[in-house]
Amino acid sequence: MNKSLLGASLIALAIAAPLAHAHQAGDILVRAGAITVNPNTDSSSVKVDQGPLRGADLGGKATLGSDTQLGLNFAYMITDHLGLELLAATPFEHEVKIKGTALSAANGKLGSFKQLPPTLSLVYYPLDAKSAFQPYVGAGINYTWMYDEHVGSEARANGFSNFNTKNSWGMAFQVGADYMLTDNILINAQMRYINIDTRATVENDAVAPGTRARVNVDADPFIYMVGVGYRF
Numbered sequence: 001m002n003k004s005l006l007g008a009s010l011i012a013l014a015i016a017a018p019l020a021h022a023h024q025a026g027d028i029l030v031r032a033g034a035i036t037v038n039p040n041t042d043s044s045s046v047k048v049d050q051g052p053l054r055g056a057d058l059g060g061k062a063t064l065g066s067d068t069q070l071g072l073n074f075a076y077m078i079t080d081h082l083g084l085e086l087l088a089a090t091p092f093e094h095e096v097k098i099k100g101t102a103l104s105a106a107n108g109k110l111g112s113f114k115q116l117p118p119t120l121s122l123v124y125y126p127l128d129a130k131s132a133f134q135p136y137v138g139a140g141i142n143y144t145w146m147y148d149e150h151v152g153s154e155a156r157a158n159g160f161s162n163f164n165t166k167n168s169w170g171m172a173f174q175v176g177a178d179y180m181l182t183d184n185i186l187i188n189a190q191m192r193y194i195n196i197d198t199r200a201t202v203e204n205d206a207v208a209p210g211t212r213a214r215v216n217v218d219a220d221p222f223i224y225m226v227g228v229g230y231r232f
Contacts (some may be wrong), residue, residue, distance in 0.1 A: 010022065022134045022180045023125055023231070029178070031188045035071025035228015037092050037117070039064040039196075044216040046101050049201070051211035060101030062200065063112075063214045066093040071225045073108050073188075085138060087119040087172075087192075091148075096163075096200065098215075103189040103207065110202065113149040117142055117223075119172045125220040132180040141178040142172040142194045151202070159206025168219075170195030176225075184231050192223040 023029070043062040048054055069092055075085040091114045098110050121140025127133065146165040177191030196219040203212045 007081070022127075022129060022132055022178065023077050023080065023083070023185075024129045025079045028232040029073070029075040029077070029083070029186075029229055031071075031073035031103070031178075031186075031225075031227050031229035033062050033071055033188065033225050034068055034090050035223060035225040035227075036066060036068040037094075037221045037223050038066045039094065039219045039221045042218045042220070044096060046106065046213050046215045049212060049214045052208045053211055058101040058103050058106065058213065059108070060098055062217050063097045063099065064219055065095035065097075066215070067094055071227065073190075073225075073229070075123065081125050083123040083125065083136075083138075085121045085123050087117070087121070087221065091116055105206075106155075106160075106204075106213070108154060109152045110155050110160065111149060111151040111163045113163075115144050115146045117144045117196070119143075119192070119194065121126075121172060121174060123174070133177065133216050135177040136175070138174045138176075140172050142157050142168075142170050142196070143171070143225075144168040144194075144196050144198075146198060155202075159204045160202050161205075162201075164201050164204040164210075166199045168196045168198050170197065175203070178229065178232070186229045186231060189226045190224075192225075193220070194222055194223060 046058040046060045048056040069090040072088045075083045077083045096110045119142040121138040123138035125136045149163045151163045172194045174192040178186045201214045
């Protein structure tokens with residue numbers, strides 16, 4: 001999912017003729033669709049923080065791959081214009097690569113990890129509740145749980161082990177739109193930006209006994225979702 005496709009989806013919703021009344025206080029909205037996490041990665045250099053080489057700066061950067069999964073939204077309309085929304089999804093898996101370090105054996109695919117990004121947001125719908133087209137903006141808090149870290153086979157052959165990542169708290173922002181096809185069925189497109197910061201560590205006794213390296217990563221992904229929903 002990219003920005004141009006999301007923009008086209010929102011424009012298509014905006015020019016469609018109203019067919020049904022939309023969100024009102026007390027409504028519960030459930031949305032589901034394809035959701036893509038596209039990390040906007042920025043990282044520190046790789047540094048040795050444990051072992052005889054402690055303090056060494058190996059340089060280089062870390063990068064994270066994108067992933068697409070099933071996304072779920074659950075929203076409760078507090079008023080005709082304000083909703084409380086929870087974002088959930090099936091687990092995302094991201095490939096981690098290291099490049100440009102002074103240690104050639106460290107460059108390449110390090111491994112992978114999985115993450116779940118539950119996000120709670122307050123969402124504002126500016127249009128009249130009778131409008132079938134409902135654009136919205138929102139802001140909230142995200143907790144990203146990172147788990148199931150694995151060192152890749154090539155990195156493991158080079159002596160790397162015990163790859164770990166740190167969970168993250170951060171702010172989340174979103175824009176999107178619903179369009180009511182009937183009184184209950186809707187289509188949705190949305191884009192989010194989430195502040196996700198983590199610290200990754202990995203050990204390598206082949207370099208020197210007890211060696212552990214770390215890198216701080218600002219993942220800060222853009223998240224895109226297109227799907228369908230139901231209003232209860």
